[in-house]
Amino acid sequence: MTPYTPQIICIDCDATAAIWDWRCPECGGPLDIANPQPFDADRIDAGTWSLWRYGAMLPTDKRFSLGEGMTPLVQTSVDGLDFYAKLEYLNPTGSYKDRGTTVLVNRLLGENVHDVVEDSSGNAGASLAAYAGPSGIHARIFVSTTASAAKKRLIATNAELVEVSGVRSAATAACHAAAETTVYASHAWSPFFLAGQMTAAYEVWEQLGHRAPDAILTPVGHGGLFLGFARGFAALHEAGLVERLPRMIATQAAGCDPIVQGYEQQLNAPPVTQEEETIADGIIVNQPVRGREILRVIRETDGAAYRVQDAAIIAAQKMLAERGLFVEATSAVPLAALREYRHDFAADTTIIMPLTGSGLKGLPGK
Amino acid sequence: MTPYTPQIICIDCDATAAIWDWRCPECGGPLDIANPQPFDADRIDAGTWSLWRYGAMLPTDKRFSLGEGMTPLVQTSVDGLDFYAKLEYLNPTGSYKDRGTTVLVNRLLGENVHDVVEDSSGNAGASLAAYAGPSGIHARIFVSTTASAAKKRLIATNAELVEVSGVRSAATAACHAAAETTVYASHAWSPFFLAGQMTAAYEVWEQLGHRAPDAILTPVGHGGLFLGFARGFAALHEAGLVERLPRMIATQAAGCDPIVQGYEQQLNAPPVTQEEETIADGIIVNQPVRGREILRVIRETDGAAYRVQDAAIIAAQKMLAERGLFVEATSAVPLAALREYRHDFAADTTIIMPLTGSGLKGLPGK
Numbered sequence: 001m002t003p004y005t006p007q008i009i010c011i012d013c014d015a016t017a018a019i020w021d022w023r024c025p026e027c028g029g030p031l032d033i034a035n036p037q038p039f040d041a042d043r044i045d046a047g048t049w050s051l052w053r054y055g056a057m058l059p060t061d062k063r064f065s066l067g068e069g070m071t072p073l074v075q076t077s078v079d080g081l082d083f084y085a086k087l088e089y090l091n092p093t094g095s096y097k098d099r100g101t102t103v104l105v106n107r108l109l110g111e112n113v114h115d116v117v118e119d120s121s122g123n124a125g126a127s128l129a130a131y132a133g134p135s136g137i138h139a140r141i142f143v144s145t146t147a148s149a150a151k152k153r154l155i156a157t158n159a160e161l162v163e164v165s166g167v168r169s170a171a172t173a174a175c176h177a178a179a180e181t182t183v184y185a186s187h188a189w190s191p192f193f194l195a196g197q198m199t200a201a202y203e204v205w206e207q208l209g210h211r212a213p214d215a216i217l218t219p220v221g222h223g224g225l226f227l228g229f230a231r232g233f234a235a236l237h238e239a240g241l242v243e244r245l246p247r248m249i250a251t252q253a254a255g256c257d258p259i260v261q262g263y264e265q266q267l268n269a270p271p272v273t274q275e276e277e278t279i280a281d282g283i284i285v286n287q288p289v290r291g292r293e294i295l296r297v298i299r300e301t302d303g304a305a306y307r308v309q310d311a312a313i314i315a316a317q318k319m320l321a322e323r324g325l326f327v328e329a330t331s332a333v334p335l336a337a338l339r340e341y342r343h344d345f346a347a348d349t350t351i352i353m354p355l356t357g358s359g360l361k362g363l364p365g366k
Numbered sequence: 367m368t369p370y371t372p373q374i375i376c377i378d379c380d381a382t383a384a385i386w387d388w389r390c391p392e393c394g395g396p397l398d399i400a401n402p403q404p405f406d407a408d409r410i411d412a413g414t415w416s417l418w419r420y421g422a423m424l425p426t427d428k429r430f431s432l433g434e435g436m437t438p439l440v441q442t443s444v445d446g447l448d449f450y451a452k453l454e455y456l457n458p459t460g461s462y463k464d465r466g467t468t469v470l471v472n473r474l475l476g477e478n479v480h481d482v483v484e485d486s487s488g489n490a491g492a493s494l495a496a497y498a499g500p501s502g503i504h505a506r507i508f509v510s511t512t513a514s515a516a517k518k519r520l521i522a523t524n525a526e527l528v529e530v531s532g533v534r535s536a537a538t539a540a541c542h543a544a545a546e547t548t549v550y551a552s553h554a555w556s557p558f559f560l561a562g563q564m565t566a567a568y569e570v571w572e573q574l575g576h577r578a579p580d581a582i583l584t585p586v587g588h589g590g591l592f593l594g595f596a597r598g599f600a601a602l603h604e605a606g607l608v609e610r611l612p613r614m615i616a617t618q619a620a621g622c623d624p625i626v627q628g629y630e631q632q633l634n635a636p637p638v639t640q641e642e643e644t645i646a647d648g649i650i651v652n653q654p655v656r657g658r659e660i661l662r663v664i665r666e667t668d669g670a671a672y673r674v675q676d677a678a679i680i681a682a683q684k685m686l687a688e689r690g691l692f693v694e695a696t697s698a699v700p701l702a703a704l705r706e707y708r709h710d711f712a713a714d715t716t717i718i719m720p721l722t723g724s725g726l727k728g729l730p731g732k
Contacts, residue, residue, distance in 0.1 A: 046412070049573060050438055066690050067438020067453055072416055074433045087433055090456050092690065094726055130690035150726070157687050207415060321523050324432050324458065324496035360460055360516070360726035 006059045007034040008191065011293070019111065022184035030289050033059055033191045039202070039235040051099055051199040057235075059195050060107040064135040066092035068102050069199055073207040073352075078319050079339055083351040084213070085320075086204060088225075089327055093154065094358030096200065096225050097127035100187055103196030105131040108185065114138060116185035119175035121168060121221075121282055122151030123357050124187040125159070132185070133158025139185065142175040144168050147281075150361040167275055168284045188222040188289045194231065197224050201232020204352055205242065212242040213350040217334035220250040220259050220305075221283035223294045225354060230297045246352070248303040250294060251337040253278035253313065256286055262295050263305035270295060279310045282330035282357060304344065306337040317359075326359035372425045373400040374557070377659070385477065388550040396655050399425055399557045405568070405601040417465055417565040423601075425561050426473040430501040432458035434468045435565055439573040439718075444685050445705055449717040450579070451686075452570060454591075455693055459496045459520065460724030461489035462566065462591050466553055469562030471497040474551065480504060482551035485541035487534060487587075487648055488517030489723050490553040491525070498551070499524025505551065508541040510534050513647070516727040533641055534650045554588040554655045563594020564601065570718055571602055578608040579716040583700035586616040586625050586671075587649035589660045591720060596663045612718070614669040616660060617703040619644035619679065622652055628661050629671035636661060645676045648696035648723060670710065672703035683725075692725035 008017045012029030024031060036059065043056035051069025052062050072087045088096035105128070108116065118128050119142040132139040139159040143152060144166070155161045164171040175184070187193050205212065212233055218226045226248060236242045250259045255278030262270035270291040275284050288294060298305060316339065317332035334353045338345070345351065374383045378395030390397060402425065409422035417435025418428050438453045454462035471494070474482065484494050485508040498505040505525040509518060510532070521527045530537040541550070553559050571578065578599055584592045592614060602608045616625045621644030628636035636657040641650050654660060664671060682705065683698035700719045704711070711717065 047572075047575070049436060065440065067440045067456070070415060070436065070438075072433020072436075072458070074431065087458065090433070090458065092438070092453065092456065093692070130692075134689045154692065157692075158690065206413075209413070323500045324524065326459070326496075326520065326523075358726055360724055 004037065004059065008032070009034045020113065020183045022179055022186055022189045030189060031191055033195065036195065036235075039239040039241070041239070041241060051102070051196070051203070054199050054202050057202075058103055059192060060103055060110055063106050063109045064131065065102060066098065066130065068092055068098040070203060073204065076323050076325070078323065078335060081338055081342060083338070083353050085325060086200065086352055086354040087325070088200070088354045088356050089331065089358040093127045093130045094361055095123035095127060096197070096354060096356045097124045097187060098131075099199055099228070100190070100193030100196040100224055101127040101131050104185055104190050104192040105135060105137065107192045108137060108183070109135055113183050116140075116183045117142070117175050117178040118185045118187070119143070119171045120187065121284065122147040123282055126151050126154035128185060128187070129155045129157065129159035140178060140182070142171040142178070144171045148361060169275060169286065187224060194224060194227060197228020198232035198235065200225065200354065201229045201236065205233070205236055208350070210241065212236070212244065213246050213352045215247040215249055215345065215349055216352045217249040217251055217338060218354055219280065219283050219330050219333040219356060220252055220288070220294065221285035222288045223250070223259070223290055225356060226250055226294060227290060227297065230301070245301045248297050248301045249334070249337070250298060250303070250305040251334045252283060252305070252307050253280040253333060254307045254309050256284045257307045258286055258288060258291060259294055260305040260307040262291065263298055268292060268295060279313055279329040280333050282328065283333065304341075306341050308333060308336040308340060312336040312340060320355070321359065325355060327355045328357040328359050328361065331356045370403065370425065374398070375400045386479065386549045388545055388552055388555045396555060397557055399561065402561065402601075405605040405607070407605070407607060417468070417562070417569070420565050420568050423568070424469055425558060426469055426476055429472050429475045430497065431468060432464065432496065434458055434464040436569060439570065442689050442691070444689065444701060447704055447708060449704065449719050451691060452566065452718055452720040453691070454566070454720045454722050455697065455724040459493045460727055461493060462563070462720060462722045463490045463493035463553060464497075465565055465594070466556070466559030466562040466590055467493040467497050470551055470556050470558040471501060471503065473558045474503060474549070475501055479549050482506075482549045483508070483541050483544040484551045484553070485509070485537045486553065487650065488513040489648055492517050492520035494551060494553070495521045495523065495525035506544060506548070508537040508544070510537045514727060520727075535641060535652065553590060560590060560593060560597065563590050564598035566591065566720065567595045567598020567602065571599070571608065574716070576607065578602070578610065579612050579718045581613040581615055581711065581715055582718045583615040583617055583704060584720055585646065585649050585696050585699040585722060586618055586654070586660065587651035588654045589616070589625070589656055591722060592616055592660060593656060593663065596667070611667045614663050614667045615700070615703070616664060616669070616671040617700045618649060618671070618673050619646040619699060620673045620675050622650045623673045624652055624654060624657060625660055626671040626673040628657065629664055634658060634661060645679055645695040646699050648694065649699070672707050674699060674702040674706060678702040678706060686721070687725065691721060693721045694723040694725050694727065697722045
């Protein structure tokens, strides 16, 4: 078989890009893989208990793995609302980010890239560090000084931690400068990262007995998880394995809600918004890289976008903990939205809610 | 099919006991299930992505689950030593205890038991609380005041936390008094808990391509994980699915090492030892409930028992973190032992090391 070679193009202007360009050299737009591997149920490696069961559908070989993916799907009920919680916080470093990281890092290893930079509110950096360091990649990770001490500790164990004061986007700006000369292993920009996120959809499809749910609610910062689910179910649809696409519902905190504003104003691209402090610190992103695609997915799947206040997020986080589901505040944003907008959902709707990040990272030390 | 009814007997004197007796009413010895379900590969429910894939081999129906089991098996290498890490800390509450807890709690639910007591150094209590509270069981959990703040917070979320000052065994004594009048949901005593632990062996057997490893090293407090592996592989052996049993290696901290002392002195039962403080706070157990069985398993499998110092444990924990494996100190005891006694293992030995508890619980808060 011919080895697979991904072709990288700009999603805005169709220009061709090099494999480690992080944005379009012509127009600055986000890049994509022009020739993704199609989903093929016959090529699932059922004996592999990780997302590498879908290895034949991923744009890289596997060289290093921490056992990411194959997370539990748990039926639960909160406040009379039934849903399936996809426990993404049981990934190796405690967040859904490991899906994207493992695909990105394995592609880097395959191309002998051993120096990268990245910026992160915490979980993406902790994930990249845990995959990069042990596999011989030196990662410089730019983090806001306001990120949690636990996440900073995790990053510093296996990468070079660079703290940047100011708003969240200040760390991004510092990283962009460094990306002029070093490969940018960006969870926000990399199409390889996004390819890894698609496996969450493949798993849900298997776990529901080879069908699609009616709706998926995710927190949205840059929207990697949201787009991973959307693209994953689109691939299953193209393969003729699901009849229709799930409604994709984006949820954001009121402190930083560009997608909700774009949705409400029926725009094609989200406006650049405020980036206020919110307890949902994993999704303080006021310029999501693939904002146009997120809004298009919402339109095309009859989806929606909801904003919630911090008090509602804290209440939802507590309700999840009382069901044995210990997650960080960001992960509780979709439940807060479901409680507030429950009348937008028919009673027998099959709802998936990924729980994105572990609540253990924020607990008090000994 | 006739519904399965477990028969409870004493392993020391063969007396019959009631289902929720926690020790033999005649001699005080530990209890067992006289008629366990045999392992039957044809009855594995391969579509279920949790330990309930082995539901037909477990002594209870499933009523409540958080998606426990099916943890990753990751090949890694430390200090030139190759082994497979079984990531038990990726269970729902961050420790291997969830395997036993889910079987015990589901049996309690099946028998309409809604009040229990338990004592725990932290992880077992956090696990029981997360399963009991959400499924409508009131649990009073006795914990040493010296347990970690994170674990106490987890327990208090879904159970009644009772702090007991003094040594670890003081909490046990207080719990035993309460167990006079309330069902004792004990991770140390319950044969249902132990039945759940056997699933770790079934998973390793599947993950290795339907074979047994050569050796398994575990931390040993009461030895639930150790005996779960041993009994699980014994069940696979009885079913004719593995040719021989793995060597079972018990590892303990020098501060509290009754099994190592019993092994070195070739005793049938471990002596009651000191219970000094050690960084491996999950295994400060100076009178393991099934100590005789642990020593017998070591003898019968050509196993061993090793003690290690805290400094070696801390070094091993750091080495695991540098491989992206974030575990608590107790989990690093086997690696410390493997490094120290490496010459007791042939070069091509297939070694399994379960990593028992999450390192995230001990990280600093925001």
